[in-house]
Amino acid sequence: MKKRSSGILMHISSLPGPYGIGDFGRGAYDFVDFLDRAKQKEWQILPLGITGYGDSPYQNFSAFAGNPYFIDLNEFLEQGYLEKEELVILPLGDDPLKVDYGILYKNKMELLRRAHKRAMRTIGPELRTFYEKEKNWLRDYALFMALKAEHKGISWLKWPDEYKDINSDKVREFEKNHEKEMFFHVFIQYYFFKQWRKLKNYANDKNIRIIGDIPIYVAEDSSDIWGNREIFKVDRNFVPITVAGCPPDAFSLTGQLWGNPIYNWEAMEKDGYKWWIKRIRASFEIYDVVRIDHFRGFEAFWEIKNGSENAVIGKWTKGPNMKLFDKVKEELGELDIIAEDLGFLTEEVHELIENTGYPGMKVLQFAFDPREESDYLPHTYHRNCVVYTGTHDNETIMGWVKNVNAEDLIFAGKYLKLSFEEGLNWGFIRGAFSSVADLCIIPMQDFLGLGEEARMNTPSTLGNNWIWRMREDALTDVLAAKIAKLTKMYGR
Template structure:
């Protein structure tokens, strides 16, 4: 039921903790307590998949597998699979507000492998049961990751000839002779999901719903493309014929080249969209609500020739449209989905979102353009939308105030009645908390009043993204009381 409520956006990786990155340990449970004490109903996170080059959660080795970096090492210590002194000696990074992904790769992954070696005999029956329960995706993923390690951690497109698909003789032979390497990846997923569902159960018991994030595309370097090439536009050598991105606009003269393979929507339609139905069904088991990134790609997507260095030579191609969501609704019933409908929208995209019944997004940082009237201004909201101060791709509010054009900043100050005494960040939060949107969400960085150094991601850049973390000292009683007061004041408690 869509009741008036609010929540906080903070990714798992950004939680406080002792082991270099936010995880499913004490920091996560403390944050749930903070949400409860702050009167919040929702915790929104980013994709929780295993990340690759660039560390982006939107480029994962699997549409299903979880990120082993999020496994709480303390549980492995308590179970006797790791020695605490050994863990404490590992250099996982000691910066309280930044993640060092190289150190996690160099030191946390070996710790997980050590834990597996110590647990594999005792847990073998449990791992077999888990593999049987998770079926096709887990078997493909574990084999893919073991083969990836065998091939110098390169993308499958650069592997030794003979391993280019799961059904080759070489791949089948590898599966028989490298069981331990394959079961290590089953072990990581076993503990990832065991800890995730325990965390989610506690959140739900405190009436906190979790909003997950579903990227529209999967990475070329993924078990999904390797194991099921038939679902993607690939050539005879299984290389993409085209890739995804965004066209040139005011923010990027050459557009955005994401590089993800494009779905073969014709083939998917012939198969009753089973791949997408399974993915949505699986995600709704993991989360209480899901946000689908780049929703406009279901109406029409920007298709770029494979090998191009920019997105300039792309073209718009019609997507599956309402037929996909009719198939999902037929199989799964009404689904709890947020449509990420930001950016330039055509009438057909707007019509598609309305036809699905999914609420769209309103981002307040996009509202203050003195050149034109904006749909993101709160007086233009309807009730059936999700209002944000900003998303993970936006600057923090304080950073935005520092870098935006003077005329737009003055517009925001006048419209929201901002003043330094209250704090510009709190004025922005008040702007969406007081709006008609049934759900209002702000980044944790904005509640803390942080500048651009705390920004999570700057689109079209590589390096320095996805690294921000809060510390346990940030989650004060005073801050939770301030959030709760505003939440109660505007009828969202």
């Protein structure tokens, strides 16, 4: 990533398309074509994992499995695995600008089940080959999801005791008797990765790289902890003893209580960090660059007693630091990793990031508090960083302009020489593009000049998150040309 370049942050779910959510269909290929016309070389997305309660792409049932909602149903129509009438009787949402996860959970999964039933007549051997190739993660995941279906979708921690232990006789018996249900989930993963790799190859052929995103933690209700409880801090009943979050900060006075289980880093070190090596290797099989969320947690993490009402009371606990990344380098070589280093940073965190050599992140929205010095101001940047106007957790630029206090806005206006003639969002974009940062990533919402209605996520809240979708007519040639001109001007 040492070559100067730029790209767009746009999650798959936000793409336009006919089936209730952005997917790997025509809308994704049109977006790649737009990136190409706009002379962009990077497409950053959010995690592709299967989402559960809260719909967050950062809380997945597996660190390895893909989200079935992103599968393009047109392929099943073409192959005869689905009929057009079925898409009428099982609608996937009637608002093209918002995702309805409730109806997707009900109807898209039913459509996938129907497609699976018909497909098994012809692709059984292909699924078996795929399963054997990916068995080191897929067996646990497919078995977990089959058991989850058997128990009406409840968390595995509420299953009968004999099913909580992946190595129990009862689980082995269940696996033997429920292969059909397991292979429904194998079918989903087969088509997810088949379609994703085709899309990624299309982007790569146009010299566009995919920047993936992986959460540092896994969800409590996931096949990862169910199948690997020895590498997590859990009690004899497999219940997490402590959970992850953030202390009180600018986002929340009570902190952020994520609830993710904490890794047993001592146990991980003893086995050579095998799980993390497997996870990072798998990530680089499907992405060109990987952004690791909450990177500071590898130096020290905020540890909260399980059952706490909020994240106010906790403690900083040391993480693996360079021991993990030395092992990653030893096993996998030099990798293009972006360290999400936002939030409260100590000298030790800065030292960790410097030692890895990974670029950190700069967010322009954080720069303009006139009461204090800020290393988010572009004149303080060094080249080895990634600059954003904002991230998925921030307001859009136009939302920020509307809600920020007057002093900050005046400072930003003077610093960036903002004008209504240029467009306030374009002034911020120009500020990011003109910086010395090697990589510049702009959320699609900011290129479109959208306001609060297009915000992707508000941390520490449930509901109304992750639902934004782009208008189908948004990707104009005029916009592409404007971005391309800016890209050329600033040597990206």
